[in-house]
Every structure is written in structure tokens, then in C-alpha cells.
Amino acid sequence: MPQPAHLPGPDLPDAYGRSRWEAAALRLLGDTYTFAATGPRRHRDWAHDVLAVLHRSVPDPRGWLGLDADRTDPVRRTWPAYPFDPPDAPELADRLHLLEERAAAAALAVMAEEWQSEPAPVRSRPDRDAVLADARTLLDRYGPTARYWTNALAAAHDPAPDFLAAGLRGTESRGFLTSAYVNGLDLFGDLGLIAVTDDEVGVFWSFGAY
Structure with missing residues (x-):
């Protein structure tokens, strides 16, 4: 569930910058099964x-x-990263x-x-x-x-694949999800995006589930 915001940051210090960012996050990702979080950059x-x-x-x-x-899902007592099953750090970047x-x-x-x-892929929406x-x-x-960085296979040989043309359903990726069957929910696909700066890492991940 959305987590509350409290503190301004150095790059967008004013309340307008924060509220604009958070409003965009909710409009874009608030209705889908998506993980979005940012953490500090502490390691080389x-x-x-x-x-x-x-x-x-x-x-x-x-x-x-x-x-x-999934932040408060009890399943995280067994699988702390649920719904992720990420590799160790030395292997993560290789994926x-x-x-x-x-x-x-x-x-x-x-x-x-x-x-x-999806009845209306982004490529065909009037509000594209x-x-x-x-x-x-x-x-x-x-x-x-x-x-x-992304786990999408289309980017393996091209850093600028046409995600809009493919749409989410047509995008293959190397999975980061657990295979655990939890509370009647199967996870079958994912698309991830990671932003890396000197100070932060942003992680955005979309999950397919049924």
C-alpha cells in the first residue's frame, strides 16, 4: 500500500515538487500490481x-x-523480499x-x-x-x-527498445519473482526498472498475477 511522505529531498526541495511526484506515481501505478520504492545509495x-x-x-x-x-503481508516472515526472489548482489546486475x-x-x-x-494499451490511449x-x-x-536498468530481454542487445509498441503483455523479461504459491496467488511475469544515481536507487516493478 502507499507509504506516507514526510521529508523533502535535495533535488526537488519544495512541497510542490514532492506532491507533483507523488500524484504522478498514484495516477500511473496506483491501480496496478506494482512496487515502487527508493532507497539510499550506500555502496559502490x-x-x-x-x-x-x-x-x-x-x-x-x-x-x-x-x-x-505486500509490505505488511505475513508471508514476508517466510520470504522477506516477497514477491521478489532476487539473486545475490554479484548476480543481480548480470540479470x-x-x-x-x-x-x-x-x-x-x-x-x-x-x-x-488490458483493454487499452498505453500506445492506443487518448491520454498516451x-x-x-x-x-x-x-x-x-x-x-x-x-x-x-531493466530485466526486459528486449534491452539485451538494444538500450532503446520500443516498450510502447510491445506493451506490457508483449514484453519478455528475466524473472525476479518467487515461485511460491501464496494465498492462492500465482505470479507469472514481471517487468522491472531500476534508476541509479550517486545518492539513491529507485526500483519500479510490475507484477503479473492470477
Whole structure:
């Protein structure tokens, strides 16, 4: 569930910047099964910082809103990173591919879609430009020097795949999800985006479930 925001941050210090970012996050990702959280960058190897975010062991450095429907799920007593089953830090980066910023925004935008029965893919929506604008607003938090990574296989040989054309349903990826069958829920697909800066790591992840 969305986490409350409290503290302003150094890059967008005013209340307007924070509220604008949080409003974009809720519009874009609030209606889908999506994880969105940011943690501090504390290691040269940022994979350790990403793992800390996936295990919910660090707070947002700015106290901004996060999206995490599984944060209070009792299943996390057994699987702390649920619904993730991430590899150890040395292997994590090997499962990811570098993305150009424009492609990163498109990957984030298609997370607004449903995995199985999406009646209106982002590419065909009348508010397509507004959806992309919200995605860019989320990435603005990380600044112009951020680098982006994804588990999407389309990025393995091309840092600028056309996520909008493929849509969420047509995007294959290397999975980071647990295979555990919990509370009658099967997880069958995922698309992730990681933003890395000198100070923060942002993690956005869309889950397919039935």
C-alpha cells in the first residue's frame, strides 16, 4: 500500500515538487500490481542497495510515497523480499540491461497496463502523452545523470527498445519473482526498472498475477 511522505529531498526541495511526484506515481501505478520504492545509495556496487530496497530494510531517503501492497503481508516472515526472489548482489546486475532514458520512461509508462486483459494499451490511449509525462515526472526525481536498468530481454542487445509498441503483455523479461504459491496467488511475469544515481536507487516493478 502507499507509504506516507514526510521529508523533502535535495533535488526537488519544495512541497510542490514532492506532491507533483507523488500524484504522478498514484495516477500511473496506483491501480496496478506494482512496487515502487527508493532507497539510499550506500555502496559502490549499487546491487547491494537495490537488494535493501527489495527487502524493505531501508526507508526512502526523502520520506516520499512508496507503492508496496505486500509490505505488511505475513508471508514476508517466510520470504522477506516477497514477491521478489532476487539473486545475490554479484548476480543481480548480470540479470539486468542498460536502458536509455527515453526507453526507461516508456518502460515505466507501460507498467500502467494490466498483464492479461488490458483493454487499452498505453500506445492506443487518448491520454498516451499524459501517461508518458507522468513516467518522466517520476524519473525526474533521479536527475539528468541517472542510469537506468531493466530485466526486459528486449534491452539485451538494444538500450532503446520500443516498450510502447510491445506493451506490457508483449514484453519478455528475466524473472525476479518467487515461485511460491501464496494465498492462492500465482505470479507469472514481471517487468522491472531500476534508476541509479550517486545518492539513491529507485526500483519500479510490475507484477503479473492470477
